[in-house]
Every structure is written in structure tokens, then in C-alpha cells.
Amino acid sequence: MVYSYKDILAELRREGYKITPQRRAIIQIMEATESHMTPLEIYSRTNSSSGISLVTIYRTLDTLEKAGLICQFNTQSGHTSYLLRRPRSHHHHLVCSVCGLVVNIGECGLEEVEERVSKDTGFKIVSHTLDMSGVCPECQKNNRQTLGRDFC
Amino acid sequence: MVYSYKDILAELRREGYKITPQRRAIIQIMEATESHMTPLEIYSRTNSSSGISLVTIYRTLDTLEKAGLICQFNTQSGHTSYLLRRPRSHHHHLVCSVCGLVVNIGECGLEEVEERVSKDTGFKIVSHTLDMSGVCPECQKNNRQTLGRDFC
DNA sequence: GTGCTTGCAAATGCTTTGCACGGCC
DNA sequence: GGCCGTGCAAAGCATTTGCAAGCAC
Numbered sequence: 215m216v217y218s219y220k221d222i223l224a225e226l227r228r229e230g231y232k233i234t235p236q237r238r239a240i241i242q243i244m245e246a247t248e249s250h251m252t253p254l255e256i257y258s259r260t261n262s263s264s265g266i267s268l269v270t271i272y273r274t275l276d277t278l279e280k281a282g283l284i285c286q287f288n289t290q291s292g293h294t295s296y297l298l299r300r301p302r303s304h305h306h307h308l309v310c311s312v313c314g315l316v317v318n319i320g321e322c323g324l325e326e327v328e329e330r331v332s333k334d335t336g337f338k339i340v341s342h343t344l345d346m347s348g349v350c351p352e353c354q355k356n357n358r359q360t361l362g363r364d365f366c
Numbered sequence: 367m368v369y370s371y372k373d374i375l376a377e378l379r380r381e382g383y384k385i386t387p388q389r390r391a392i393i394q395i396m397e398a399t400e401s402h403m404t405p406l407e408i409y410s411r412t413n414s415s416s417g418i419s420l421v422t423i424y425r426t427l428d429t430l431e432k433a434g435l436i437c438q439f440n441t442q443s444g445h446t447s448y449l450l451r452r453p454r455s456h457h458h459h460l461v462c463s464v465c466g467l468v469v470n471i472g473e474c475g476l477e478e479v480e481e482r483v484s485k486d487t488g489f490k491i492v493s494h495t496l497d498m499s500g501v502c503p504e505c506q507k508n509n510r511q512t513l514g515r516d517f518c
Numbered sequence: 519g520t521g522c523t524t525g526c527a528a529a530t531g532c533t534t535t536g537c538a539c540g541g542c543c
Numbered sequence: 544g545g546c547c548g549t550g551c552a553a554a555g556c557a558t559t560t561g562c563a564a565g566c567a568c
């Protein structure tokens with residue numbers, strides 16, 4: 215598991231990828247952000263300073279994913295986000311359906327659910343995604359209406 | 367909660383939408399399918415016979431969602447699928463990372479997890495999504511390699 | 519120097535929109 | 544008959560690809 219910026223570069227090198235200013239910048243931006251980011255969000259943070267192309271961001275994210283350093287996350291709105299892998303990074307998202315605030319949920323305690331499902335279906339369970347949706351304290355206080363609906 | 371084709375039409379009417387051959391066809395296709403479907407999948411099942419436009423499928427799905435009769439589901443690959451609402455339709459998906467087979471998981475037993483998260487974050491939890499990924503029995507038998515990786 | 523990376527431009531694929539015709543109620 | 548729904552074509556948007564120039568090693 216990768217711990218820091220330096221480790222990430224080392225891992226990239228180890229996998230045979232070259233270290234370029236663009237890749238450095240993208241990794242640093244992702245490291246400075248707790249939450250997952252879309253390619254466009256990364257682009258908007260990099261744009262003014264270093265003039266990195268959006269195409270490069272797509273390709274770099276692809277590279278980082280191949281190297282196992284980030285992982286993909288499809289948001290409710292259908293866009294693709296990416297998140298840097300960190301130690302103990304197994305976590306899940308809780309999204310406010312009113313204002314869009316995203317916070318992380320820690321341990322999910324789904325091990326016994328996985329075991330039951332595995333027994334029922336014969337699948338070997340490798341991983342899972344869990345996302346919750348609700349109304350954050352701020353929006354509750356302001357009595358804002360939720361846009362949310364039940365999931366299937 | 368809606369139970370059958372006839373109920374769906376009645377509900378559509380009740381909401382002020384008109385019943386057209388295209389809408390009938392799309393609803394019937396979705397009713398005949400257990401799993402969620404993308405607009406294109408629906409289109410491919412309807413194309414030859416009735417000559418329904420893909421645009422109409424997008425608009426009909428939008429209408430059905432507004433009427434609360436279907437709900438959206440963003441797949442791992444980033445595409446949008448839709449699923450008809452059925453009684454006891456709270457369920458989750460288990461996807462084989464090798465062959466793409468999708469099966470449903472029944473009850474998830476996440477109530478106590480939701481409660482804990484709610485206490486920790488102050489959110490009022492409205493709903494959640496849970497999807498698992500693994501290797502199905504068939505692919506295990508054939509010793510096929512998983513493409514899967516851990517999630518974040 | 520070699521080969522991977524980048525940036526530009528253009529292509530692609532899914533989804534949405536404008537507009538006129540047609541069909542449901 | 545009024546108005547919503549449909550189909551066509553075209554636009555919109557995120558993402559991917561081809562290709563020549565540039566840079567890391």
C-alpha cells in the first residue's frame with residue numbers, strides 16, 4: 215500500500231512509467247484532496263498554473279489506475295471520479311441529497327453480509343461498494359427539502 | 367407500490383401522461399427483464415419490431431422516472447441503467463468481474479450500520495446503494511481470471 | 519538516442535434539444 | 544381539436560484516438 219507522494223512516484227517508476235511534471239502535479243493535487251475528484255475538477259485546479267492539457271489528465275488517471283495507485287468511483291450523477299489509494303482506504307461515501315456534501319464513512323462492517331451472500335450465490339466475493347444518501351445536519355437545520363428518492 | 371403492467375399504465379395515466387404504443391412497448395420490455403437495463407439495451411430489444419426511436423426511449427425513461435415508476439442505477443462501467451420498481455424491490459447487485467453476470471442480493475441488513483453512521487455524522491440517512499463484486503461459480507469452475515481490483 | 523508522454527485537433531459515443539408532424543384523449 | 548408525444552437531425556458534453564513534437568531516462 216502506498217503512503218505518500220514519494221511512494222507514489224517510486225511505485226510509478228517501479229512499474230516502468232516515467233515521472234513527468236504533469237504527473238507530479240496531478241498526483242499532488244489528488245494528494246491534497248480528501249475526496250474523490252473528476253478529471254475536470256483536477257483540470258480546473260491545475261489549469262492556470264502549469265497549463266496541463268485535459269487529455270493528459272485523462273491519460274494520467276488511466277496510467278495511475280493501471281499502476282493500482284488510484285481507483286475509479288462512479289458518482290450518482292453518472293460522472294467518473296478518482297480517488298488516491300491510501301493506507302486503510304477502505305471506506306464509503308455519504309452524500310447529502312440536498313447540498314451535495316460528501317463525507318466518508320469509516321468501517322462498514324459488511325463482512326458477515328458478504329459471507330451470507332457468498333453462501334447464497336456461490337460467488338467468491340472480492341469487493342463491494344456502499345454509498346449512503348441522506349440529509350446533512352446543516353440542511354436539516356435550514357429545513358431544506360431533499361431531492362432524494364429511494365433507490366432500487 | 368406498483369405491481370404489474372396494468373398498474374404501471376394506470377399510474378402513468380393518473381399522473382397525466384398519455385399511453386402510447388411506444389411507452390407500452392418499453393414498459394413491457396422492462397417488465398420482462400429481471401435486471402436493470404441501459405437505454406441502448408432496451409433499444410436493441412425493441413428496434414426490429416416496432417421501430418421505436420432511441421430518443422423516445424431516453425424520453426420515456428425520463429418520464430417513467432418522474433412518475434416514480436423506475437429508478438436509475440449507475441453501473442461500474444459508468445453507464446446508466448434503469449430498473450422497474452416492484453414490490454419489495456429493495457435489493458442490491460452482485461456483479462461477476464470476469465463475465466459480467468449480474469444477480470440480485472436480497473435483504474442487506476444494513477439498518478444497524480445506517481443507525482451508527484447517522485449517529486456519527488448527524489446525517490438523516492434516506493437510502494443507500496450497495497453493490498458487490500466477485501467471481502461467479504461458472505467462472506470459478508473454468509478458472510477464469512478476475513479483472514477485478516479492490517475498491518476504495 | 520530511444521521510446522514513452524504530451525498537446526492539439528478531430529473523432530467517438532452517449533445523451534439532450536429544436537422543431538415540425540402525428541396520434542392519444 | 545388541442546396538446547402531448549414522437550422522430551429526425553443536429554447540438555452538447557465527456558472521453559478517446561491519431562499524429563507529430565518534446566522530454567525523461
